[in-house]
Amino acid sequence: MIKLLVSLVNLIDSYLGIKALILNVVTEIDSFFGWRVLKSIYRATIEQDRWSLYLQGIVNTLLIAVVAAFIGVFVGVLLSMIVFLNKKTGKLKPLAWIANTYITIIRGTPVVLQLMILYFVVFASWDNGILIGAITFGINSSAYVAEIIRAGFESVDDGQREAGRSLGLNTWQTMFHIIIPQALKNSLPPLFNEFITLVKETAIVGYVGIMDLGKIPGLIQSRTFEYLPPLIIAAILYLVVVMILTLILRVIEKKFAKSDRNGGKK
Amino acid sequence: MAEINKNEQPILSVRGLKKVFGSNVVLKDISTDIYKGEKVVVVGASGSGKSTFLRCLNCLEDPDGGQIIFDEVDIADRKVNINVHRQNMGMVFQQFNLFNNKTVLKNIMLAPYIIYKKRKKKAYKAEVKADEKALKEAILAGDREKASQITERIEKRPKFNYKAECRQRALELLRRIGLEDKAKVYPSTLSGGQKQRVAIVRALAMNPKVMLFDEPTSALDPEMVGEVLNLIKEVADEGMTMVIVTHEMGFAREVGTRVIFMDEGVIAEEGTPAEIFDNPQNPRTKQFLNAVL
Ligand SMILES: Nc1ncnc2c1ncn2[C@@H]1O[C@H](COP(=O)(O)OP(=O)(O)O)[C@@H](O)[C@H]1O
Ligand SMILES: [Mg+2]
Numbered sequence: 001m002i003k004l005l006v007s008l009v010n011l012i013d014s015y016l017g018i019k020a021l022i023l024n025v026v027t028e029i030d031s032f033f034g035w036r037v038l039k040s041i042y043r044a045t046i047e048q049d050r051w052s053l054y055l056q057g058i059v060n061t062l063l064i065a066v067v068a069a070f071i072g073v074f075v076g077v078l079l080s081m082i083v084f085l086n087k088k089t090g091k092l093k094p095l096a097w098i099a100n101t102y103i104t105i106i107r108g109t110p111v112v113l114q115l116m117i118l119y120f121v122v123f124a125s126w127d128n129g130i131l132i133g134a135i136t137f138g139i140n141s142s143a144y145v146a147e148i149i150r151a152g153f154e155s156v157d158d159g160q161r162e163a164g165r166s167l168g169l170n171t172w173q174t175m176f177h178i179i180i181p182q183a184l185k186n187s188l189p190p191l192f193n194e195f196i197t198l199v200k201e202t203a204i205v206g207y208v209g210i211m212d213l214g215k216i217p218g219l220i221q222s223r224t225f226e227y228l229p230p231l232i233i234a235a236i237l238y239l240v241v242v243m244i245l246t247l248i249l250r251v252i253e254k255k256f257a258k259s260d261r262n263g264g265k266k
Numbered sequence: 267m268a269e270i271n272k273n274e275q276p277i278l279s280v281r282g283l284k285k286v287f288g289s290n291v292v293l294k295d296i297s298t299d300i301y302k303g304e305k306v307v308v309v310g311a312s313g314s315g316k317s318t319f320l321r322c323l324n325c326l327e328d329p330d331g332g333q334i335i336f337d338e339v340d341i342a343d344r345k346v347n348i349n350v351h352r353q354n355m356g357m358v359f360q361q362f363n364l365f366n367n368k369t370v371l372k373n374i375m376l377a378p379y380i381i382y383k384k385r386k387k388k389a390y391k392a393e394v395k396a397d398e399k400a401l402k403e404a405i406l407a408g409d410r411e412k413a414s415q416i417t418e419r420i421e422k423r424p425k426f427n428y429k430a431e432c433r434q435r436a437l438e439l440l441r442r443i444g445l446e447d448k449a450k451v452y453p454s455t456l457s458g459g460q461k462q463r464v465a466i467v468r469a470l471a472m473n474p475k476v477m478l479f480d481e482p483t484s485a486l487d488p489e490m491v492g493e494v495l496n497l498i499k500e501v502a503d504e505g506m507t508m509v510i511v512t513h514e515m516g517f518a519r520e521v522g523t524r525v526i527f528m529d530e531g532v533i534a535e536e537g538t539p540a541e542i543f544d545n546p547q548n549p550r551t552k553q554f555l556n557a558v559l
Pocket of ligand 1: 314
């Protein structure tokens, strides 16, 4: 995809010569002021199509974060449900013990170590680093999501469960139709925060050589031997991605909040 | 009002019911029979165990001893599938407990739909299959008239849509309480009285054999108590069997067919409203009534 984009851009440029023009202008301005700044930026972005590396980085970062978020929410809901149901009925003690131990271990150890264990040991035979990164952060995130959703469960009044059960719904039907939707809704703001954190924290995957946005500056530095420009550019890109995501998530959050005011209909 | 026949099997039979919370013995050996059509009003001081008694009747609290015979099954036995029996017992809570995440209409239709949809679908499919079989047989037997009859029946059969059926019934119930226009709103926009009336018809939607009310008007502003009591009275007059915990003594006297006075986890006295309210025997009953009347 991105390779195609690069060839397309180059094809267009071969007619228009914009790249050469920019290089000229940049060189002129720099020499006029006695700078090297613009040239550095040029080398960190346009030269040899390095902009495509950032793009690839963003795609990989988002891929890891989104897949990790799905794994995290799925496993996290499961964990918190076990803990919650055990608390209410006392019938899932062994499972709840496992869930709590899992949460404690994951939250109590550095994610870098978790990553290395999964990357170099558990999935050593896989060569899809992005997937391994996503799984690592999915597992890591699930423990935090479990805590968030557990709090969400606790914020649902017990009368909701009792009303469901008194009508003859079984435990699972009550959970699925009544408790989980409310718990999730109450957990939405902290869940979104967790996702934003995930987008930034996944930069750790660069540690094992996965090409996410956080790894790109190093790659470019090794070619241009200029350190600051690619770092600043990557930082700005992270900021832009996070701001856009925050905006989107806020809109979704508002939609949800509205749903129990007037039915969102009239 | 329908006669109460005490020669029949009671609908609900409580035998030696016991409930403890930690070291707090809340219910001590409670026994009573509740017959079809009875409106049993439970009164007593706060903390005397009225709510716990009611909640034990549908096992929202697991009894720690004794039996609760409903539909000829001891539902206090933890091995029975309590859900099946709860489907026949409605409960109305002090705090309404409408489902916050569902519209008013969905609140009412949710339980019947979820609980009965599989069964209904199965029955529908069985009907369709039976018709197909009968048609085949009729054709093989050369019975033209019968075959065309069955064909017509097959063609006229509406598509399976239990959800629509549930919605229809829920709308009817809403119409009954004059809240059709609230079908699509969420409970948070309703007044307390409206919430409780919706909660009552939500329980009715399951066509229960018994309704349990735990202080249904205690959380209401005074001006809304009337509308809720009127609805309960209506349902009572239709013959519903009821157990009602309440502090509304006027209502208890008017609607109740029997009054149970609870004190420290036992039935201290029971009798007709006239007996209990006009001529109480137990000094504790007298004391309680003096305090509340
Ligand atoms: N879930 C519970 N856990 C511990 N104690 C409880 C619980 N529910 C009720 N109790 C205790 O049981 C006693 C009776 O309570 P309750 O049945 O609510 O009385 P009433 O409804 O008559 O006011 C009280 O002392 C109360 O503190
Ligand atoms: Mg009570």
